[in-house]
Amino acid sequence: MKKRKVVITFPPHLINEPVSYHLIKDYDLRINILKARVVPREEGRLVVELNGKGQSLKEAEDYLAGLGVRIEPLAQEVKFLKDRCTSCTVCIPLCPTEALSLDRKQMLVDFHNDKCIVCGLCVPACPFRAIEVMF
Amino acid sequence: MAKTIAEINQKIKEGKAVVVTAEEIIDITRDRGIKDTAQKIDVVTTGTFGPMCSSGAYFNLKQTKPKIKLGGGRTCFNDVPVYAGFAAADVLLGATAIPDDDPRNKVYPGKFKYGGGHVIEDLIAGKEIRLKGTAHGTDCYPQKEIDTLISLKTMNEAVLFNPRNAYQNYNVAVNLSNRVIYTYMGVLQPNLRNANYCSAGQLSPLLNDPLYKTIGIGTRIFLGGGEGYVAWPGTQHNPTLPRTKGDVPRSPAGTLALIGNLKGMSPQWIRGVSMTGYGVSLAVGIGVPIPILDEKILKYTTVKDRDICAQVIDYSEAYPQGKPESMGEVNYAQLKSGKIKIGGNEVPTGGLSSYAKAREIAGILKNWIKEGKFVLTEPVAKLPGPDDTF
Numbered sequence: 189m190k191k192r193k194v195v196i197t198f199p200p201h202l203i204n205e206p207v208s209y210h211l212i213k214d215y216d217l218r219i220n221i222l223k224a225r226v227v228p229r230e231e232g233r234l235v236v237e238l239n240g241k242g243q244s245l246k247e248a249e250d251y252l253a254g255l256g257v258r259i260e261p262l263a264q265e266v267k268f269l270k271d272r273c274t275s276c277t278v279c280i281p282l283c284p285t286e287a288l289s290l291d292r293k294q295m296l297v298d299f300h301n302d303k304c305i306v307c308g309l310c311v312p313a314c315p316f317r318a319i320e321v322m323f
Numbered sequence: 324m325a326k327t328i329a330e331i332n333q334k335i336k337e338g339k340a341v342v343v344t345a346e347e348i349i350d351i352t353r354d355r356g357i358k359d360t361a362q363k364i365d366v367v368t369t370g371t372f373g374p375m376c377s378s379g380a381y382f383n384l385k386q387t388k389p390k391i392k393l394g395g396g397r398t399c400f401n402d403v404p405v406y407a408g409f410a411a412a413d414v415l416l417g418a419t420a421i422p423d424d425d426p427r428n429k430v431y432p433g434k435f436k437y438g439g440g441h442v443i444e445d446l447i448a449g450k451e452i453r454l455k456g457t458a459h460g461t462d463c464y465p466q467k468e469i470d471t472l473i474s475l476k477t478m479n480e481a482v483l484f485n486p487r488n489a490y491q492n493y494n495v496a497v498n499l500s501n502r503v504i505y506t507y508m509g510v511l512q513p514n515l516r517n518a519n520y521c522s523a524g525q526l527s528p529l530l531n532d533p534l535y536k537t538i539g540i541g542t543r544i545f546l547g548g549g550e551g552y553v554a555w556p557g558t559q560h561n562p563t564l565p566r567t568k569g570d571v572p573r574s575p576a577g578t579l580a581l582i583g584n585l586k587g588m589s590p591q592w593i594r595g596v597s598m599t600g601y602g603v604s605l606a607v608g609i610g611v612p613i614p615i616l617d618e619k620i621l622k623y624t625t626v627k628d629r630d631i632c633a634q635v636i637d638y639s640e641a642y643p644q645g646k647p648e649s650m651g652e653v654n655y656a657q658l659k660s661g662k663i664k665i666g667g668n669e670v671p672t673g674g675l676s677s678y679a680k681a682r683e684i685a686g687i688l689k690n691w692i693k694e695g696k697f698v699l700t701e702p703v704a705k706l707p708g709p710d711d712t713f
Binding site: 278290296315 | 436510599676678
């Protein structure tokens, strides 16, 4: 089983299509929707965790690409600007998944992309604007 | 045997001074004892890096041809209004000043992405900013309008001034209400879901000299990456509050007014701050040296996070309504562990003052002194202490 966290962007004409239904039924994927935004007549965006066999994952991605759906790794959606971060630690209690972590010996903050679910709680809380979410 | 500042300075000039940080001194004293350490160590360096709204800078701008009298008119730097109630070319910029019409601030809670603090950071970073001004025009200053780009290089003087900074201890902010609140202590989640504190604790300057025995008016300090001075007691300086056995105040007490040449500072240590829903501020890196003149002064510098306690204050009701109620006392070792207990609840903690940066500053100042680049000053007057009337 492989796990991938991706951002799926649907063009306007596909918003009414049950795409995630097909991903589950036809490709046997386990889907965990972390965040969704649908703007009628414009586009739909989903942050999902896809969990399935390597081969099925690949086929599912081909299916999406064939439909004209854009699929990108989540890593590109969240930017941790390390040189702006001062390690003040104000974000630490807010992060639900410990994507923002604190080494309590060095008192230095770090960001782990793979754990981030793009909840966005840290963004307004950061006094130095060190986290940017593109979603 | 007691030492004098002059003796310590002589050692600094000879490259022989023994300098350690306020963190390092804790273990050294534990291992060697007070008496021995007081003789061996000459200076203990402290540091802090946190947001302080009571910050600003004043500038003297080069004149135009024909000349303009900005004093009495209206002037902005990058659309942020500056105070122009001085002479023709002197203006003062406060950290919390914001543009009159920034759409990003109009919708609650407001982003406060750019203001006085950011202008100061931009100037130190060497960026050009847009100066716009209108004046009433006089016989000797006929120009009535100016719109041009300026930078720190093209100014005659640029001086950082903090009416208040380096707070000796601070509150721990929580939110007892059932909605998110936006404060100068950060975004506070409802129902006690986070607790924010703001002090470098055992590294903080005034917590290492709790009775202001060495830090006074005229003390030379690390300020924003350059050199500065303690100019005066800071506003709201209140030395008379309850203290622990080790003389450490249990709530926000002493403060310092600081001054220094902005042209010698670095954007690494002077940073604009955006507090969502509250406003703009400025984070200022400060490092204060403490000369170890005797055993008592040394003992104060060995203060540990667990010896320093702070009051937990509800920022949804008690703080805004001016009620003096504390929900309890916690120490900085608990705050830095990541969780504190309030009532029966375990509450995760976050800081606003960077301990990592405070440590870095104390280290830089230590090296400056060791290398003979920074000598100590004798304060010209004391800060008011607990027994003084002020």
